[in-house]
Amino acid sequence: MFKKTLLAIALGGTIVSAAQAGEVEVLHWWTSGGEAKSIAVLKDMVQDAGHTWVDSAIAGGGGDSAMTVLRSRAVSGNAPGSAQIKGPAIQEWGDLGFLADLSSVAEANNWDGVLPPVVSDVMKHNGVYVAAPVNVHRVNWMWANKKVFDDNGLTPPTSMKELWAVSAKLEKAGIIPIAHGGQPWQDATTFEDIVLSVGGAEFFNKAFVNLDMASIQSKTMIESFEQFRKIKAYTDKGAPGRDWNVATGMVIKGEAAMQFMGDWAKGEFSAAGKMPGKDYYCLPFPGTEGEYTFNIDSLVMFEQRDAENQKAQMKMAELVLSPKFQDVFNMNKGSIPVRLDQDMSGFDSCAQASMDTFKATSKSGTGLVPSMAHGMATYPAISGAIGDVVTNFFNSDMSADDAVVKLANAIKASM
Numbered sequence: 267m268f269k270k271t272l273l274a275i276a277l278g279g280t281i282v283s284a285a286q287a288g289e290v291e292v293l294h295w296w297t298s299g300g301e302a303k304s305i306a307v308l309k310d311m312v313q314d315a316g317h318t319w320v321d322s323a324i325a326g327g328g329g330d331s332a333m334t335v336l337r338s339r340a341v342s343g344n345a346p347g348s349a350q351i352k353g354p355a356i357q358e359w360g361d362l363g364f365l366a367d368l369s370s371v372a373e374a375n376n377w378d379g380v381l382p383p384v385v386s387d388v389m390k391h392n393g394v395y396v397a398a399p400v401n402v403h404r405v406n407w408m409w410a411n412k413k414v415f416d417d418n419g420l421t422p423p424t425s426m427k428e429l430w431a432v433s434a435k436l437e438k439a440g441i442i443p444i445a446h447g448g449q450p451w452q453d454a455t456t457f458e459d460i461v462l463s464v465g466g467a468e469f470f471n472k473a474f475v476n477l478d479m480a481s482i483q484s485k486t487m488i489e490s491f492e493q494f495r496k497i498k499a500y501t502d503k504g505a506p507g508r509d510w511n512v513a514t515g516m517v518i519k520g521e522a523a524m525q526f527m528g529d530w531a532k533g534e535f536s537a538a539g540k541m542p543g544k545d546y547y548c549l550p551f552p553g554t555e556g557e558y559t560f561n562i563d564s565l566v567m568f569e570q571r572d573a574e575n576q577k578a579q580m581k582m583a584e585l586v587l588s589p590k591f592q593d594v595f596n597m598n599k600g601s602i603p604v605r606l607d608q609d610m611s612g613f614d615s616c617a618q619a620s621m622d623t624f625k626a627t628s629k630s631g632t633g634l635v636p637s638m639a640h641g642m643a644t645y646p647a648i649s650g651a652i653g654d655v656v657t658n659f660f661n662s663d664m665s666a667d668d669a670v671v672k673l674a675n676a677i678k679a680s681m
């Protein structure tokens with residue numbers, strides 16, 4: 267009898283673990299303080315569900331290094347179970363036939379009902395869900411140290427003109443006005459903020475989504491480059507190569523006054539125990555109030571043979587959309603939930619403002635733009651070509667007139 271019971275327990279145990287013990291390797295680039303805290307939430311939830319999480323974190327903001335590693339692993343037949351892939355790049359991976367079909371999870375959990383179309387459209391390949399959206403980041407933010415502004419009797423700028431006036435005063439007071447990280451994706455992030463400020467949302471979409479050559483070579487684009495050039499004078503000598511979170515740290519510590527960065531920067535303020543409105547300001551990039559540059563993070567699943575690993579992938583996809591994960595992850599990450607029905611009462615004022623503007627711009631259809639710098643507007647080859655021109659301009663004495671010609675040529679060559 268005792269023997270039989272032992273056998274039953276052993277068999278039961280085997281059956282339970284065989285049904286649940288899948289493994290999922292997740293390739294991502296969330297390595298800063300706030301980012302690591304955020305991804306740990308998913309790891310814990312996957313493990314609590316009985317699966318094994320294998321972490322493949324590839325350092326490098328914006329994800330360029332992570333994508334290089336992913337491509338080389340995929341071509342050598344060693345793709346991870348899951349990876350952070352965003353925007354139109356999802357279509358490229360889908361076309362190559364790498365991605366697992368998530369429709370069973372999507373249907374069982376009513377993804378079509380809870381996601382706004384601006385999010386769900388990006389997650390589907392030929393009408394089938396192949397990616398699970400994690401969050402919505404707003405890119406066009408300005409982060410400012412409140413004490414620095416208060417001590418100098420200044421208010422944060424709300425237009426490009428005010429930005430230059432405030433920066434000149436801060437510089438005179440011996441403070442670094444703008445904490446910048448001189449890496450191509452960070453240059454592109456600041457540049458796209460300026461294009462939105464100078465040209466507005468309609469212009470932004472014409473230039474970066476429709477790739478309309480008249481807009482690319484327009485006076486507005488020349489003006490955007492000229493304004494972009496002015497940023498340089500208000501950054502410090504240490505800017506080249508600096509990581510974005512180090513730049514955020516300068517604002518947190520009051521070594522610099524402002525940073526222009528998406529709201530993953532808020533994850534760093536939160537991780538440092540700082541409060542919006544008390545320690546820092548989260549405000550739209552000057553001149554972009556009421557506009558929203560969106561950047562949606564998402565996880566795709568690479569097709570796997572092993573049935574247990576497939577179960578682990580589907581479980582993870584389900585967890586990503588769960589209200590609990592959406593709540594805790596996004597509070598740490600600085601972003602907002604992707605679910606329209608999510609209770610926002612526990613979120614801070616920055617996230618609430620972000621959600622309000624996201625909903626308003628999605629509803630009206632005006633003011634909402636996909637981030638070019640974060641791979642939401644075009645295929646990677648095109649945004650990469652735009653980014654190269656932007657960085658070359660910023661780091662040389664190229665004229666704005668030359669820059670728009672180079673921009674047009676680079677886009678044509680990459681299409």
Ligand code: BGC
Nearest residue numbers: 326327328329530561563640
């Ligand atoms: C991603 C964010 C990430 C940031 C910095 C962006 O492209 O969407 O999730 O925090 O890069 O690495």
